[in-house]
Amino acid sequence: MARRQTLAAAAAALAMVALAAGCGQAGETEAAADKGELTVGVSTLGQSFPFPAAVTKGIKAEAERLGVEVIEVDAQGQAQKQSSDIQDLIGQQPDGVLLLPVDSGVAAGMADDLKRAGIPTVAVASQVGDPKSRELTDVYPGLVALATQDEYAAGRTAGELALEVLPDGGEIAVVEGTAGFAETHQRYRDFEAPAKEKGVELKVVARQPGDWLPEKAQSACQNMLAAHPGVELFYAESDDMGVGCAKAVKAAGSDAAVIGVGGSKLGIDGVESGDLYGTVCYKPEDLGARAMKVLHEQLTGAKKHDAEFVTYDTPAITKDNVGECKPQW
CATH class of the missing domain: 3.40.50.2300 (Response regulator)
Incomplete structure (x- = not known):
């Protein structure tokens, strides 16, 4: 909490400077983030699964580029463990969380808990909420964004x-x-x-x-x-x-x-x-990097997101164009 309060105070001060001197707040907060002042929790559904492991790899690479500290927890494919992991993360009060849900329905409760704790959250690679009653593009309320394949x-x-x-x-x-x-x-x-x-x-x-x-x-x-x-x-x-x-x-x-x-x-x-x-x-490393970037934009004020659906193209691949898909997992 102290870290977020410090960041908020710094952002407010920078905004006043920007008004007086014509400087952009986004650039200043980017610089602050590069000094490692942001911490992001990453709750992955299971590092033993190749796809989420590749997503996490992309997250970490982008975090390193941005100077963001990552706290990683591994649900090992168990929704109950992921619920416990999220409570542990809430206790550590990171600036934001990237959530790779094990079970979409169960993840709704986790998203609610994170919202109540005031922790901005991006769901990654899988929907939050019942997929049979909620459209994929109807992002769960309170999330910064859902970054996934269509x-x-x-x-x-x-x-x-x-x-x-x-x-x-x-x-x-x-x-x-x-x-x-x-x-x-x-x-x-x-x-x-x-x-x-x-x-x-x-x-x-x-x-x-x-x-x-x-x-x-x-x-x-x-x-x-x-x-x-x-x-x-x-x-x-x-x-x-x-x-x-x-x-x-x-x-x-x-x-x-x-x-x-x-x-x-x-x-x-x-x-x-x-x-x-x-x-x-699919390109899971690119997806992970995009998710981290979206959360970073939210935390620094560079760009605001509100229950935004973030995706990318997923073309068909056959022998005729197999060279166009470079595997990331």
Whole structure:
């Protein structure tokens, strides 16, 4: 709290100087931040998961560039632990928090607690609030911003890839992420839209969770192929699951194509080898850096944000343009 009070007092003094001497407050506060006067708590959903680990890497790189001290806590994929971590961070009174939610619904309570504590917060890489009742772009009240991929758009892009594989339609199966993750719902919501707009039926004959892991996805795809040998396409909601699914397809002697999401090293290697038909390119390090920058702008007064949706382009990647997606995780 003392740090924020000191920063507020300094900002007020700088504003008075700016009025008298024509100096810009933003430049002065940037200089103050470069001296390491800001501390930001980072609550990551799990450093053992490649994607949030890459997001955190981008956060730390930008923090170092800006001279911001980072206090990192790792939820290890457990919503209950993340709730405890947030309480610990509140007790340390950082100037701001970057929250990578484990469970979007549970994260709403954390965001409320941070707001009550007067700690500006940016949600990163995943929505806060129930994804089935709240639109992705409807950022949870009280947050400075939500910095993430447009998961709806990514799902639609994956659907466009599916239409390339099956222009006349056919049987498909879906490998879903873990229940409770907003992305599990969001990456499928608009997946069928491109086909429906062209009057093409992509018939979903099976859906099973792969929990974001290659091994679990491989098992899920084995089961779905055994029950539905006529499946022509698997839509895996992450590249890691897509790679696992591709192994099951090969082992079964199936000709089914596999589409992933994420632009990971595994995914891009899979596209290059032909194991995956395509993927959607995500850039987690860039996302982490952008989130830190947005929070820094808020804390220094360089730019004000209020429940802002911050995103970036996620293009489709196939063998034809695989060089355009440089893996960041």
